[in-house]
Amino acid sequence: MLDNLYRQVIMDHYRQKRNFEELKGEYVQKVHYKNPTCGDVMTLFLDLEHDRVKKASFLGEGCSISMASASMMTELIENKSLKEMASLRKAFEQLIRHGEVAVGIDLGDSLSLQGVHQLKARHNCALMTWQALDKILKDKEEYRTL
Secondary structure (H helix, E strand, O other): OOOEEEHHHHHHHHHOOEOOOOOOOOOOOEEEOOOOOOOOOOOOOOOOOOEEEEEEEEEEEHHHHHHHHHHHHHHOOOOHHHHHHHHHHHHHHHHHHHHHOOOOOOOHHHHHHHHHHOOOOHHHHHHHHHHHHHHHOOOOHHHHOO
C-alpha cells in the first residue's frame, strides 16, 4: 500500500512538475546538466540572495524519476540557506544510495523515492538535479563543508 502511495506521489510530480519554468533576474544562476548514464537533460535555475534560495526552478526532459526528483527538490530547497541545502543534499544521497532515512531532516515528497536505492542503475536519475545543484554551489564554502 505504501509503495503504491509513493508511486502516486512520483507520478504526480512527473505529470504536474512544480517550478517547471525558466527564471530570470539579477541573482539567478543556472546550470545545464546531462545524466551521463541515460541521457536525461535539465537546466536548474536558482535565484540566490544572501546565500539563501529565494526561488528554484528547472526545465528538462527525462524519465519519471529524474523529472519527479527535480520537481521535489525545487520545492524542498526554496527559502533554504546554503547550510540547510547541504544537509538536505547529504540526507537525500543517503536515501538514494543506501535507503536510509536521516533522522531529523524532512525530505518532504522526496521520501517517496526511497525505493530507488534498490535500483542501482536509476541512482543517477534521482540524484541528477542534486548534482546540478552541486555544480552551481561548488564555490560556496557553507554548502561544501557538510
